[in-house]
Amino acid sequence: MQHRPTPRPTSRTLRRLATVVLTSGLVLASAAGMASAKEIGSGGGGGGGGGTCNPVNRLGYKGDATTSDTAVGSIAIDYAVKPCTKGQVVTVDVKLYENANPAAVAYDNPDSTLSGKPTVFGVKVNTSYIAKVTVYDAGTGAVAGSSQIFAAAVRKTGV
Numbered sequence: 001m002q003h004r005p006t007p008r009p010t011s012r013t014l015r016r017l018a019t020v021v022l023t024s025g026l027v028l029a030s031a032a033g034m035a036s037a038k039e040i041g042s043g044g045g046g047g048g049g050g051g052t053c054n055p056v057n058r059l060g061y062k063g064d065a066t067t068s069d070t071a072v073g074s075i076a077i078d079y080a081v082k083p084c085t086k087g088q089v090v091t092v093d094v095k096l097y098e099n100a101n102p103a104a105v106a107y108d109n110p111d112s113t114l115s116g117k118p119t120v121f122g123v124k125v126n127t128s129y130i131a132k133v134t135v136y137d138a139g140t141g142a143v144a145g146s147s148q149i150f151a152a153a154v155r156k157t158g159v
Contacts (some may be wrong), residue, residue, distance in 0.1 A: 053084035055135045056147040058115075063153035065125040073125045073153030079133045080115035084145070089138040096120050099128040099150065119137075125155050 058080040065073040075096060083090050092114060098108040106129065107120040121127060132148035 002093065023112055054145040054147060055081050055084050055090060056133050056145055057082050059131065059133055059149055060149045061131050061149060061151040063123075063151060065153040065155040067084065071125050072122050073155075075106075075123050075129060075131070075151050075153055076117055076119040077131045077133075077151070078117045079131075082114070083135075088144070090114075090144055091136045091138050091152045093134045093136070094118060095132045095134070096123075096129050097132075098124075099130050102130075123153050123155050127148050128152050 031125040056079065058078065060078045062071060062076045062078070064076075077094060077096060079094060081090065081092050091110070092112040094107070094112040094116070095105065095109075098104040098106070106123050107118065109118065112118075112133075129151045130148050131151045132146060134146040135144045136142065137144050
């Protein structure tokens with residue numbers, strides 16, 4: 001019969017502790033991710049029932065850094081808005097601005113349609129922008145909801 005050394009209790013305890021810490025970290029990270037995603041999508045609005053409604057149904061983008069060799073690119077914003085209350089008249093403002101300098105607005109259309117795909121040319125390549133859609137109640141001017149995402153025209157390395 002071969003003799004196998006038994007693991008020391010301290011190494012077993014350390015492995016269990018490491019597993020517990022790692023699992024706890026993953027649970028906290030996923031909870032924080034869900035909370036921040038909910039916060040970005042929040043904005044409230046009219047709407048029935050007990051829940052809040054955000055009239056911005058879709059918001060995405062596509063960045064293109066290959067439009068020229070002049071270090072400028074383009075960002076196409078894809079969005080759709082649906083009022084929370086039937087018959088509600090809303091106005092839509094679509095904006096694209098630099099994340100580090102919100103005063104550097106690359107695009108602003110306060111009279112946007114309820115859905116669209118505007119393309120903004122001349123954005124800085126490898127620069128973080130924020131694409132934001134804000135929906136206002138046309139009668140009161142109150143914000144009915146908004147959503148925003150990070151956007152960029154990122155140059156691919158090796159291309």
